[in-house]
Amino acid sequence: MDASAAEEEVGNMAENTDTMPGFYIGEHLPAPGGAVTSDLLAKAANDKYNMISVYVSNLSYQRKVEAIIVEAQKNGRAKVYVPGLEAEDVNMHPDENINSGKVIGVISSWIQLDSTDPIISSASRQVLHHEIGYAGFCGMMSLLVQGPSDCEQNLAAYYQAIVQGLSINAYLQISIMIPAYGPSLEPSQGGTEADSQGLEPIALYDELSSWDIWNGIRTATRYSPRISLALQIQYSIPNKHTQSRWFAEPVRYLILDSQAYVLNAKGFPVMTKHHQNLIQKFSRKSPLYLLANTRHAEYTPEPENPLDVDFPPLGSLAPKGARQASTTNRRRDDPQSYRTYLHHLLEDLPPPPPLDIFGAGYQDFLQSPLQPLADNLESMTYEVFEKDPVKYDQYEKAVKLALEDLKNQGIEDICVAVVGAGRGPLVTRCIRAATNASLDIQIFAIEKNPNAYVHLMKMNRDVWDGRVTLVKTDMRKWKPPSYIHILVSELLGSFADNELSPECLDGVQRVLHPTVGISIPQSYTAHYTPIMAPKLHGDLLSRAGSTPDVYEVPYVVMLTAIDFLSLDSDGQVNIEQAWEFKHPAEDLEHDGGFNDHNQRESFCIFPVPRRGVIHGIAGYFESVLYKNETSIVELSTRPDTIDAKSKDMISWFAIYFPLKTPMPVSDRAEVQVSFWRITDGRKVWYDWMVETFAFIPDPKTSLALMSTDSSAGVIPLNKRVLVATSEIHSSKKNGCLM
């Protein structure tokens, strides 16, 4: 990809969601004193870099600020006033020959916004705001800011500086540089990707301490879409659980330090398999920018220039030994070899899974249940749905099994009806199933949509040889000439019953043969689990001002940037079943006309091993299309069972029930989720709520344990306390009319 093509692609990235995610590779930090010139950009393009990142200001500015601080400290003043940038302090000027979209500004790394020294933090904040203002003036779109050093500093001062910084320029994207691996640990010499299966408390805490810092920034900036992450990748990388956590967050940059590489036998830099997997995982993010941080002096005119050193941090004003530039010792891991490896790696990434291709552009896109996905997609991808490689195959298998079972029971003149036949795909499959079962059946197709009915007539004439009896009516009013033996329907929504399949099938149940009648599907179940979904929460937050009910409806969504919070002891996601519907319904005649027998409620407790934030509840479904003593044909959208039951099925996205207020949970916590499916005979809706529990040491037990000199060495956290209760959320106002 040449530079101008890359530029165009960057410009279009927001719209380009139906293409494969691209990579935008940049060169990070040429040198603190390097000024941006068109020559520099041409050189980068020649090196196949799409962009470069440079410090907004240079060492001259740092020296001025240091002098001001020293003077203020000498005079015992409590306040310090940092003047704005001057011409000699900056690395860039507005220049029509420089495409500012290809330059990422880097805020001075020597500032310490979170210092507990008020003079340092105040001066740092002023520097940040001056640099943001100037970068915006130069036309930059994206800035990198170093994250807080650790949780012990003054995080509130850091948050405040960033929030105020956001208001200086209405367009700038600010990305916070945070190490993917916890900040409080020295990079270990051995590989650390091995999963901490044993849930050792210390490792656990450190593993998420970087995320804690980010979580605070995200919350304090109110999930602003202009705040994102620049994740620093070094040799130590987080385990798979922490990688999942980061994947749920708005990672815009991966900054690949040269320490992230190892040298192969020939002395060239390569990545470990773990690093390659991490990059592959994050390549699903769009847009994703990779920044190579292979600090060297190639672009600086004079290697011995004093500007070409690391900035010493503001807090330690004592002079530090300047880092030696490495240009004099050109090794095989020079910048060119990193670039070559990275391009090679990206070209060799395996293709994404089918659902990623099919769902491109739908990742984390919240669809109102009033405009279901099927409606939106009908014009462009109706064909794709009908060609779902799995769903209709499963239906055909189920119908064939049911036909054979009826035949074995001696039933003759079998009648099959497809209710809600649409464009007829199930009819085709029923005919094929009968043919394969060597049975001659009578088949009805019921459809009330007059447009679809026209198409069914055409299908009957051209494809089905007139074998199908077409009826244009609402299924609840249909009067067949005789009882139906098999009633086939596809009325399921993302949460199984949310598009009123139970109520629709109740209405047509009277046509089913009272003793041997079969409904396909025979039963279906709704399933759910609490998730962290900061992107979805941010989207709803931005809509909440104009749409007050935004948290009171579920959404159909292709969940992508999420993290499952409830895991079992094997680290697998823990999803619980809410309830089940069976057809034909047994208790239909007991109902007083209020649809009471279709009410459901569910209360499930979810263990949460690692702390996080609950933004909402993910919902899925499973359905038994047909089951007899030897065989079972199922559908599933549950991520943990779809591969076993209906691998590669693409017809349904998940459903998402949001929480108005995100709920933090602690390590080794429990979450109770309560769900209700409610009906008043006219509408059907859901209510949901969440309670969080923590475990604390029970002094009585611990004391006993101590006195018996237990060798376990583990503090028992066995007292369960209620921490917080959400509101009861209700979709009553936006319930489905029966």
Add this chain to the structure above:
Amino acid sequence: MDASAAEEEVGNMAENTDTMPGFYIGEHLPAPGGAVTSDLLAKAANDKYNMISVYVSNLSYQRKVEAIIVEAQKNGRAKVYVPGLEAEDVNMHPDENINSGKVIGVISSWIQLDSTDPIISSASRQVLHHEIGYAGFCGMMSLLVQGPSDCEQNLAAYYQAIVQGLSINAYLQISIMIPAYGPSLEPSQGGTEADSQGLEPIALYDELSSWDIWNGIRTATRYSPRISLALQIQYSIPNKHTQSRWFAEPVRYLILDSQAYVLNAKGFPVMTKHHQNLIQKFSRKSPLYLLANTRHAEYTPEPENPLDVDFPPLGSLAPKGARQASTTNRRRDDPQSYRTYLHHLLEDLPPPPPLDIFGAGYQDFLQSPLQPLADNLESMTYEVFEKDPVKYDQYEKAVKLALEDLKNQGIEDICVAVVGAGRGPLVTRCIRAATNASLDIQIFAIEKNPNAYVHLMKMNRDVWDGRVTLVKTDMRKWKPPSYIHILVSELLGSFADNELSPECLDGVQRVLHPTVGISIPQSYTAHYTPIMAPKLHGDLLSRAGSTPDVYEVPYVVMLTAIDFLSLDSDGQVNIEQAWEFKHPAEDLEHDGGFNDHNQRESFCIFPVPRRGVIHGIAGYFESVLYKNETSIVELSTRPDTIDAKSKDMISWFAIYFPLKTPMPVSDRAEVQVSFWRITDGRKVWYDWMVETFAFIPDPKTSLALMSTDSSAGVIPLNKRVLVATSEIHSSKKNGCLM
């Protein structure tokens, strides 16, 4: 008070806020089978009861519901349908001779809304909803519902039943009956009011377990103003910290069980001093209803009637031994003696403190900072403010001290100026101070409000003998004939600097004598502490729909129904100083015209011994009016220092900085509050945020402690973890214009 007067008072209770809070005494639970008749009400009135409470339904209904459940269980059905009430099932009918405002409905006590058995909880919910519907139909305004039994049951099902119940009738008040003392403890035989100073963890948890249940209900019902508490008082009553917690909640009823009394030497029921104090504390709530629960058979026609027994709970369908009615054994603690004691007790309560009388009607009333309290009160209570017994006395003392100090320095021709003189109270005090100091001074009164200026002219003619030089101008434009030695002002707001006292005094500082000039006040400081304030949060929540910025401004408010969360080891409230302003300002000339020198920031850590919910931050101020080497004259609104510094001062209420989302905190937690006073040279505003921290066991330390066989017996919770971060709230949009 006779019955009709009481009735009128009950009717007017909402408006009657400027009178003393009254007591409304009712008789609780005559008997489950007692029907409401006009005779019964007349009898209650004759007994000096203002109201009675009765069960909505009777034993007949319970038996029907039980039969339905038994049948459903026998048939293995998963669902149960409870029919509505029939004529023989109810204790009341609409009757024009019965004032339904004097009858409080009690929901069947045998239902178990929080049962983990879905049949029981479903049947209970249906009973609740039938009874709410019928009670509303009969014109009742208030219902009592038994609270959940404990946290181990299905609380979500309980919450849901109540939330749905609220929507059945738009006016009914629902009060949840909850024991004031934790539900999981047997009532102890000894007194338990003694404060648990030692913070024993077990006692701590149990002490708040009742509150936990209520906190969940309040949250799940979204702080509905139609949900309140009926607090059950028995012999064991909570310690003072838990009483404070309950006082912050919407307690509408105190249900005084006969077990709350002890028998005195003569065999008559009396209350312990602790119980009396509790009732006195809650008598500040308005309205407050006391319900005497002296279960007896006086009102039932036949003592041996089988309806006159406790309802056995629904979950235990095995027959229970019916409780013996005590009518055959008439002792001196008969109902009459309880009544007599209660009336006697209420008549003897001590009068409320001055601020309660002065502030009647202002308790927890949130005043927008754009309409400060002084403006609202001007017409009706301006006189009261000027007669504040403390504030102007303190000013007079301060001026006298300052005059004497100047005199001792040999200053002659002393000039005093009152800037912002208003109606002149400070001028009067300055003259009096000079007289008492035997000094002849020149005095100026500066006022820009032309109406107040007219009054100042009148004062000068009639009271001050023309001794005062009046100047009608903005103080920032005043040009005095010579330097001023003492500049007196009263520009402080509830958070000291929030009405821009610093900026106003900066503008007039140039008139002050450069070496000996004195400002009164000399300095002031802002103070704050995190509080629980469910009433304030509920009020803001109800306004948030129409006013989106409702959480982004501070409010002036007479804080009443609040609980201080941060206490020191002596159980005293922990309030921290935010910042200080001194006059004359030292760094005025360093300011670049942007008012930067009046920016402030503050970060304080508050220990929170007992779990709770942070709804916002309470703010106060202190001011040093004048201080020399031997004396100091101060003002304070801090509840912990006001008595020492300016006892009974009434001129200022507190300030309240709300949080958009209430933040739960755990036992033995820490809360960091961050405050910023920000200015851009045109406006001044505040930003604030809260972070919560918990302490968990550090496995390393605990392990070491265990192996050394420590005898401490305490689990060290020494690892501090960040739990949650609030948004940064900002009043920038509604900041004060300079």
